[in-house]
Amino acid sequence: MSNSPTRILILGGGFAGLYAAMQLEKTLAREPGVEVTLVNRENFFLFTPLLHEVAASDLDLTTIVNPVRKMLKRVNFFAGEVESIDLSGKRVVVSHGFDHHHHSLEYDHLVIGLGSITNFYSLPGLEARALTMKSLGDAMTLRNHLIAHLEEADSECCGVKHPLLAFVVAGGGFAGVETVAGLNDFVRDALPSYPHLNETMLRIVLVHPGAVILPELGEKLGVYAQKKLAERGVDIRVNTKVEGVSERGVKLSDGTMIETNTLVWTAGTSPNPLLQGLECKKERGRLAVNEYLEVADWPGVWALGD
Ligand SMILES: Cc1cc2nc3c(=O)[nH]c(=O)nc-3n(C[C@H](O)[C@H](O)[C@H](O)COP(=O)(O)OP(=O)(O)OC[C@H]3O[C@@H](n4cnc5c(N)ncnc54)[C@H](O)[C@@H]3O)c2cc1C
Structure with missing residues (x-):
């Protein structure tokens, strides 16, 4: 039997990805044989429903952001940009650092919560x-x-x-x-x-x-x-x-x-452009999922949020 841990990779640290990570922090991430990693562009969670309060000077910006590293102790955090997702190869390429060098992160289970972009x-x-x-x-x-x-x-x-x-x-x-x-x-x-x-x-x-x-x-x-x-x-x-x-x-x-x-x-918003290249079922550009948020025909891949 292999001793390598089961790797759960979460992409996106918005409401969808972060809350998935926080839930796993309390459950599966406690298991010695499970390794959970969250990847997000920013190292903080942004509470978007109060964004207008910062724009209107009613709130200081520090009151609507929360450092991810403070919220997650058992879940690993990777601050970087998701560059591509390879569902067949079960790997995600991310970039980070001042020189934007690349890493390949392999997974057993993938949670996609990359949100939408302005259209x-x-x-x-x-x-x-x-x-x-x-x-x-x-x-x-x-x-x-x-x-x-x-x-x-x-x-x-x-x-x-x-x-x-x-x-x-x-x-x-x-x-x-x-x-x-x-x-x-x-x-x-x-x-x-x-x-x-x-x-x-x-x-x-x-x-x-x-x-x-x-x-x-x-x-x-x-x-x-x-x-x-x-x-x-x-x-x-x-x-x-x-x-x-x-x-x-x-x-x-x-x-x-x-x-x-x-x-x-x-x-106007449209789905994250990284989804375009994924060879799975979509509805109006968004990933089609079942009642467990599992992506159709891709066991072990989940999608949630915008
Ligand atoms: C101003 C404003 C006010 C809102 N008010 C409300 C409200 O009152 N009630 C309500 O229900 N909804 C509200 N919404 C909508 C709500 O914010 C979204 O539905 C919610 O944020 C979606 O969560 P998500 O995790 O799917 O996506 P997001 O919150 O967009 O999170 C996606 C995350 O993925 C990261 N990401 C994306 N691409 C990459 C990449 N390539 N590499 C690395 N990281 C990446 C982003 O940086 C982000 O952290 C509001 C939205 C805005 C903008």
Whole structure:
């Protein structure tokens, strides 16, 4: 009988991968014959539902990140980039270090939790001009962007203020709604510090392609959230899509052009590109799994999360 341990490899340290690792930390990782390893790009877990609070300066960034190494004692952690997955060969190539050198990690069981990426659907100008809201860096960028725009609009030599004070968020899911709410509160609360600005100059718009925002929560809560946001001054455009963004502003599918410097895009995601090359069954690019989250026709391979 072989003495080599059973190797469980988890890819991705978001909600899916990290919680799988934490569960195994309490169970299988205690077994001497089992070796569990988590691979993630960052060495911290990011609590995305509070990302907007960092963008809105309500929370310090250290309050929404948690170091993975502190959370896992029995599970090994590898900080690096997953480069490729070879299901037939049961190995994953990862890179790390300043020179991005490669390692091959072999496994007996694989858990794939690599999340999704932003999809701009090739809409004109988006990739170059839109801000995104997925990482800690995105939240800091948005925060600095908002402050820079308030400062610029307040300056006495600022000629045309309204594009600087119009902020468009695309996407009425969790990310977009939380972002527009945080952004709205932030700029309104900041106004007393800017003597040349007032509420009537602000324009904060949420653009959503469906009839009601927050489709994840059902119509009743979506309508309630819409009412609350509208009461706080957010202009909500339902059944509307962003068609493109240029130096003039954001063009909407109803023909409106909103003159603005700011578009935050949360309206599209697509599966992690690493999944594209995997020779297994997929549904709309996502891995098809059974009721145990096991990937169809690949025993020992599981997939979870976005
Ligand atoms: C701003 C915002 C607010 C949200 N609010 C809510 C909410 O209130 N409620 C709710 O239910 N959902 C919310 N969501 C959605 C929620 O965050 C996602 O559904 C969830 O994060 C998905 O978890 P996941 O583990 O599948 O993917 P992710 O959290 O995206 O984790 C994937 C991990 O894999 C890593 N990774 C990816 N590719 C590689 C690679 N090649 N190499 C190494 N590592 C890699 C990433 O760095 C990341 O750590 C929100 C999302 C955002 C962006």
